[in-house]
Amino acid sequence: MSLSAYIPIxxxxxxxxxxxxxxxxxxPLVGPRRYNKAKLGAYECGIEPTxxxxxxxxxxxxxxxxxxxxxxxxxxxxxxxxxxxxxxxLGVFGFVEMLLFIATVFVAYAYVWRRGGLDWD
Numbered sequence: 001m002s003l004s005a006y007i008p009i010x011x012x013x014x015x016x017x018x019x020x021x022x023x024x025x026x027x028p029l030v031g032p033r034r035y036n037k038a039k040l041g042a043y044e045c046g047i048e049p050t051x052x053x054x055x056x057x058x059x060x061x062x063x064x065x066x067x068x069x070x071x072x073x074x075x076x077x078x079x080x081x082x083x084x085x086x087x088x089x090l091g092v093f094g095f096v097e098m099l100l101f102i103a104t105v106f107v108a109y110a111y112v113w114r115r116g117g118l119d120w121d
Contacts, residue, residue, distance in 0.1 A: 065117030072108045076101075 083090070083098050090097075112118065 061115070062117055062119075065112050065115055069109070069112045069117055072105055072112075076105045 079101060080098075083094065087094065
């Protein structure tokens with residue numbers, strides 16, 4: 001096995017590392033230095049942050065539903081990519097299994113939709 005095939009990859013990683021280090025090192029030197037109260041304050045999507053009660057308080061169920069939706073579709077994509085690569089060799093069995101998997105994902109999607117996880121009001 002020849003290691004010369006890895007030289008472009010190592011070169012690209014070195015270039016990326018050099019760019020990252022240069023960007024971090026040069027930012028304090030060339031960046032703006034005019035600070036005010038608004039710039040130093042916490043930013044939460046354009047609204048003023050509210051103080052949290054001791055112990056953190058309770059989160060609405062929509063946060064958990066959104067996280068569940070992300071995980072469901074993330075896992076779906078993880079399984080769909082290798083299935084698509086080996087689609088021809090899997091045959092009818094692989095096709096039926098993927099239909100069952102997509103039906104299961106659709107049930108999770110319908111649950112989140114019915115519970116209001118997709119409403120952003």
